[in-house]
Amino acid sequence: xxxxxxxxxFWGTMLWLILLxxxxxxxxxxxxxxxxxxxxxxxxxxxxxxxVFGTIHSDDPRVLAVxxxxxxxxxxxxxxxxxxxxxxxxxxxxxxAMLIDDGQTLSDLIGEDLYQKVLKIAVQHxxxxxxxxxxKPWAVMTVISVPKQQSDTFMDLILxxxxxxxxxxxxxxxxxxxxIAVFDALELADQITLLQNAVTEYNNxxxxxxxxxxxxxxxDLQAMLKMSDELAxxxxxxxxxxxxxxxxxxxxxxxxxxxxxxxxxxxxxxAVGALHLPGKHGILQTLARKGYSIKRVF
Numbered sequence: 620x621x622x623x624x625x626x627x628x629f630w631g632t633m634l635w636l637i638l639l640x641x642x643x644x645x646x647x648x649x650x651x652x653x654x655x656x657x658x659x660x661x662x663x664x665x666x667x668x669x670x671v672f673g674t675i676h677s678d679d680p681r682v683l684a685v686x687x688x689x690x691x692x693x694x695x696x697x698x699x700x701x702x703x704x705x706x707x708x709x710x711x712x713x714x715x716a717m718l719i720d721d722g723q724t725l726s727d728l729i730g731e732d733l734y735q736k737v738l739k740i741a742v743q744h745x746x747x748x749x750x751x752x753x754x755k756p757w758a759v760m761t762v763i764s765v766p767k768q769q770s771d772t773f774m775d776l777i778l779x780x781x782x783x784x785x786x787x788x789x790x791x792x793x794x795x796x797x798x799i800a801v802f803d804a805l806e807l808a809d810q811i812t813l814l815q816n817a818v819t820e821y822n823n824x825x826x827x828x829x830x831x832x833x834x835x836x837x838x839d840l841q842a843m844l845k846m847s848d849e850l851a852x853x854x855x856x857x858x859x860x861x862x863x864x865x866x867x868x869x870x871x872x873x874x875x876x877x878x879x880x881x882x883x884x885x886x887x888x889x890a891v892g893a894l895h896l897p898g899k900h901g902i903l904q905t906l907a908r909k910g911y912s913i914k915r916v917f
Contacts, residue, residue, distance in 0.1 A: 652840070652841050652844070652897050652898060653897070653903070653904055653907070654840070654896060654897050654901070654903040654904065654913060654915070655839075655840055655841035655897060656838055656839055656840060656841065656915070657838050657840070657915035657916070657917065658672060658673045658685065658689075658835075658838045658893060658917055659671075659672050659673075659688065659689055659692065659915070659916040659917040660672075660896070660903060660913055660914065660915055660916060661912075661913070661914040661915075661916050662882060662889075662903075662906055662911050662912070662913055663911065663912045663914075664882070664883075664910055664911045664912065666885065667882060667883055667884065667885035667886075668885055668886070669696075669881070669882050669885060669886065669887040669888070669889065670692050670693075670696065670887075670888050670889065670916065671889045671890075671891070671896065671902065671903065671906075672689055672692075672693075672888065672889065672890045672891075673840070673891065673892065673893030673894075673895070673896045674774045674775050674778075674890050674891065674892055674893060675774060675831070675832070675835050675892070675893060676773050676774060676775055676892065677773055677774060677832075678768055678769055678770045678772055678773045678774075679766075679769075679828075679832055681832050681836060682774055682832060682835060683774060683777070685774075685835070685836070686774065686777065686778075688917045689917070692888065692916065693778065693781070693782075693888050694785065695886075696787065696886050696887060696888035697787060697788065697886040697887070698787060698788045698789075698790065698881050698884065698886060698887040698888065699778065699779070699782035699787045699788070699789050699790070699887070699888050699890070700789070700790040700791070700792055700878055700881055700887060700888070700889050700890070701775055701778065701779060701789075701791060701792065701889070701890045701891065702775070702791065702792055702793055702798070702874070702890075702891050702892065703791045703792070703793050703794070703795060703798055704789065704790075704791030705775070705776055705779045705791075708795075709791075709795045712795040712796065712799070713795055713798075713799060716758075716795075716799040716803060717754050717755060717758035717761075718753050718754065718755070718758075719753060719754065719755055724752045724753070725737070725751060725752045725753070725754055725755070725756065725759065726752055728755075728756060728807060728811070729756055729811050729814065733811070733814070733815060733818070734752070736818050737751065737759055737763065737814065737818060738751050738752075740763045740818065740821055741759055741762055741763055743767075744762050744763060744767045745767060746759075746762055755803075755810065756807070756810035756811055756813070756814045757802040757803070757805060757810045757813065757814075758802075759814065760810070760813050760814045760817050761802075763817050763818070763821060764817040764820075764824070765824075765828075766824060766825065766828055774890075775890055778890050787888075790877075790881060792873070792874040792877045792878060792891070793870065793873065793874065793877075797873070801865050801866055801870070804865070805861075809858050809861070812858060813858075830846065831843065831846065834846065835893060838917070840893060840894070840896060840897040841897065843893065843894060844894070844897060844898065847894070867894075867895070867900060868900045870895070871895055871900055871901065871902055871905060872905075874891065874895070874902065875902055875905045875906065875909075879909075882906075882911070
């Protein structure tokens with residue numbers, strides 16, 4: 620169950636990384652973004668003080684080491700909010716949504732040639748051979764587009780479990796159905812395009828993630844966005860724009876709207892994917908426009 624959640628959450632980061640266009644942020648590679656460097660931010664208004672932390676949904680030790688810089692602030696918070704409540708029911712909903720439900724198979728949908736390539740990679744990632752043909756194109760893409768998990772945990776889940784141990788109020792900003800809809804609503808042709816791209820880029824996956832993690836360790840959100848710009852062309856401008864709207868802009872609006880009551884109350888620690896933070900449509904700039912003071916902590 621934890622592995623399913625890890626794959627789904629990490630894919631949110633990776634899909635943005637690969638597909639975001641520079642246009643979506645109304646910026647270019649030479650423009651310095653607001654809040655361009657930092658992972659932990661103080662977000663305050665009046666007496667209400669809160670913190671927003673940018674995560675990578677990964678179990679890589681280099682990523683998890685960042686938590687040592689975050690725990691003192693996290694421990695002091697009364698409320699914890701993250702993208703989605705990571706309870707077992709959420710995991711079951713995600714797992715169910717990944718399955719083809721109309722009697723067809725993955726090979727029927729994508730063709731035998733692509734299926735055989737996907738099957739080879741998916742089995743290497745630990746999926747049972749007999750299960751691969753039952754998955755929707757976007758679902759199997761979530762498996763082969765990220766490095767194989769070495770454990771059943773990831774950064775957000777560690778914070779989630781720690782929050783429960785500390786008896787914090789825990790709030791998910793989105794429902795499983797809302798997160799699933801981002802992918803499930805894609806046209807079949809677009810799902811196949813993304814899956815084909817994942818197969819094509821598979822041999823570059825390790826290097827790409829090493830680079831991403833290095834930028835995360837450097838807390839360089841601007842460079843992470845620039846990396847996404849460099850990779851955006853692979854899927855075409857139309858699909859990139861569609862996913863940017865669904866995965867980033869719309870979700871950021873929803874998450875900000877739902878976190879506002881907790882921010883008003885104060886003593887809230889928010890953890891969301893790091894690439895939700897910067898840019899014109901990012902969470903930090905949106906909160907600044909709503910009158911919050913934003914200051915980098917780490």
